Amino acid sequence: MKIKQRPEDFRVEEQSVLDAGNSGTFTLYRLSKQGVGTPEAVRRIAKRWNLPREALSVSGLKDTHAITGQMLTIRRGRAENLDGGAWRLNYLGRVDRPADGRCLQANRFRIVVRDLSGEEAERFAARATEVGRHGFANYYDDQRFGSLRGTEGEFVGAALLAGDYEQALKLSIASPSAQDRSAVRRRRVLLRDQWGDWTALAAAIPDGFEHDLCGQLARGESFEEAYGRLDREIRRLHLSALQARWFNDCLRRRIPTGPEAEGVAGVYRFSEGEGEDVRIPLASGQAPAHPDLDAVLDQAAVTREQLASQRFRVGERSTVSVPATLQLLDAEDDDLNPGRQSLAVAFSLRPGSYATMLLKRCSYDMQSGKTNA
Numbered sequence: 001m002k003i004k005q006r007p008e009d010f011r012v013e014e015q016s017v018l019d020a021g022n023s024g025t026f027t028l029y030r031l032s033k034q035g036v037g038t039p040e041a042v043r044r045i046a047k048r049w050n051l052p053r054e055a056l057s058v059s060g061l062k063d064t065h066a067i068t069g070q071m072l073t074i075r076r077g078r079a080e081n082l083d084g085g086a087w088r089l090n091y092l093g094r095v096d097r098p099a100d101g102r103c104l105q106a107n108r109f110r111i112v113v114r115d116l117s118g119e120e121a122e123r124f125a126a127r128a129t130e131v132g133r134h135g136f137a138n139y140y141d142d143q144r145f146g147s148l149r150g151t152e153g154e155f156v157g158a159a160l161l162a163g164d165y166e167q168a169l170k171l172s173i174a175s176p177s178a179q180d181r182s183a184v185r186r187r188r189v190l191l192r193d194q195w196g197d198w199t200a201l202a203a204a205i206p207d208g209f210e211h212d213l214c215g216q217l218a219r220g221e222s223f224e225e226a227y228g229r230l231d232r233e234i235r236r237l238h239l240s241a242l243q244a245r246w247f248n249d250c251l252r253r254r255i256p257t258g259p260e261a262e263g264v265a266g267v268y269r270f271s272e273g274e275g276e277d278v279r280i281p282l283a284s285g286q287a288p289a290h291p292d293l294d295a296v297l298d299q300a301a302v303t304r305e306q307l308a309s310q311r312f313r314v315g316e317r318s319t320v321s322v323p324a325t326l327q328l329l330d331a332e333d334d335d336l337n338p339g340r341q342s343l344a345v346a347f348s349l350r351p352g353s354y355a356t357m358l359l360k361r362c363s364y365d366m367q368s369g370k371t372n373a
Contacts, residue, residue, distance in 0.1 A: 001124075001366040002115040003359060005336050007034050009112040010066035012355070015105045015348070016059060018071050020093025026057075027077030028095045030069055033087035037064040039233050041087040042072070048082060049074075053231065057098035060107075060351060063143070073099040104351040106324065111355060113363070114334050114342040120366050121331035121341045127362040128328055128345055134274040135322035136361040139251055140244035141354035142264045147234075147241045150177035150188070153265075157242030161306045165223035170195060172230060172238070173210060239312050241265075246283045246300070250292040251319055254278075261360040270361050277320035284312035323347035323358060 004010045020028045033041050038061045046053050055075045062068035073095065082089040097103070113124060147156055151171045159168040174191035187210060194201050198218035205211040209229075217226055227235070245265050252269055254276070260267045281287040283297060285308025297303075326347040334342040349355060 001113060001120065001363050002337070003111065003113055003356075004065050005114050006112075007065065007067050009114070010063065011110045012062060012066055012068045013108045014059060014062070014068075014070040015108060016071045016099070016103050017105055018073075018095050018097075018099060018103050020095060022094060024094035024096040026073040026075055026095050026098050027079065028092045028099075029072045029074070029077070029089040030092060031058070031072040031087060031089055032067075032069045033062070034067050035064065036086040038062050038070070039231070041084070042233075043231075044084055044087070045072075045082065045089060048084065049078065051077075053233075057100060059099045059101055059104040061143075071099045071103065073097075101351060106348045106350055107355070108346075108348045109355045110344065110346045111359065112342055112344045113359065114340070115337040116331070116334070116341045116343065116366070118331070118341055120363075121343050124362045124366070125328050125331070125343060128326065128358075130273070131358060131361055132323060132326035132347070135277070135320040136358050137251060137255060137268065137270050137275065138318055138321040138353055139248050139263075139268050139357055141268075141357045141360075143354065143356070144244045145241050145265045147172075147238050148264060149179055150175035155242045155245065156238035157310070160227075160238065160310055161242075161302060163309075165227045168238070169223050169227045169230075172227070172234070173213070236311075239310055243283050243312055246293070246296050247280060247317055249296045249299075250280050250290075253292050253295065254319060259364045261364045268357065268360055270364065275320050277318055279316045279318050281316045282313060283307060284314045285309075286314050317352065321349060321353035321357075323349055 018028055031041060038058055042056050042058060043053065046056055051074065055077075057073045059071055062070050072089065075098070079091055081091055116124065148154075154171060156168050156171045159165070159171060170192075174188055174195055176185045176188035176192060180188065187205060190204060191201060191210065194204070198214045202211055202214040202218055205214060213226055213229060216229070248266060252266065255269045255271050258269050258271055260269050280292055281290050283293060285304055287293060287304070287307070324347065326345065329344040331341045331343040334340040347358070349358070
């Protein structure tokens with residue numbers, strides 16, 4: 001099975017409560033993009049219009065390897081469009097609030113699944129129909145764990161909880177990965193190999209954020225201060241990745257047996273048929289007692305006091321996600337994989353649920369080919 005062989009095979013459109021008018025402090029745009037992640041697109045927009053990053057807001061993060069549409073607001077932004085090649089802003093009007101997670105109603109997906117045998121296409125369709133009725137285990141999928149890339153499974157958030165800001169910074173900027181762009185990888189290898197020699201590193205890195213950061217460290221800035229210079233969204237993702245890992249651990253406890261799919265931060269185990277839908281608090285200093293969360297935190301040797309030392313998001317998450325208006329198109333000959341079949345599935349998911357997890361639930365025993373997933 002393959003997904004995302006073409007960008008147009010994976011489409012997602014945000015459904016928002018924001019409705020543009022003629023007045024308001026915030027300017028509303030539709031951000032459409034392909035081949036670039038939301039944080040990178042936002043940084044490029046801020047740079048093009050010479051704006052502070054804090055002036056721009058979005059309701060959520062959208063997939064890099066897909067065609068996506070979402071709302072973006074800028075405080076007192078320009079009433080014009082902006083084309084960045086891989087992304088485009090279309091001016092919609094004014095609103096009286098910034099885009100954030102509370103504005104997001106749902107995400108609507110249309111996904112083409114390719115390289116299936118006839119029997120696999122039938123099996124996928126049957127499971128998708130079942131998922132449309134009963135839902136699927138609402139794990140955080142691999143996308144949530146992007147900050148693990150190059151760290152050999154070590155979470156930046158765990159270093160923060162331990163008060164080790166040097167390790168948190170090193171994992172953030174000096175953990176090269178084969179998936180990095182060549183220039184990024186070279187810079188991260190340099191930082192890793194010469195870590196601590198800040199004067200030499202500032203000279204070896206001619207410009208950019210890392211150059212400035214090494215210069216500050218050479219002048220005696222603390223590691224905690226240096227880590228605090230990282231982009232706010234990146235620092236938030238470091239904590240949310242660890243929080244997501246613990247939620248997934250809680251969910252696995254509730255599904256002791258069942259079919260599995262591999263994940264970068266542990267296996268995803270699925271219920272077959274109807275699963276019990278409960279809400280589990282996300283790990284934070286303010287999280288109430290809950291048997292699954294308490295057991296997971298005890299196993300990780302993490303206390304509520306440690307959690308309170310960091311700004312974890314407070315909330316809870318359902319263990320089951322049920323897609324709305326799921327539709328399947330009949331399987332047909334796959335034009336990219338001769339002799340195989342493809343099928344398309346369309347559905348809506350509430351904010352925070354992963355379309356790729358629905359795909360995993362429907363295809364856990366189908367061999368995956370190389371994709372951009």
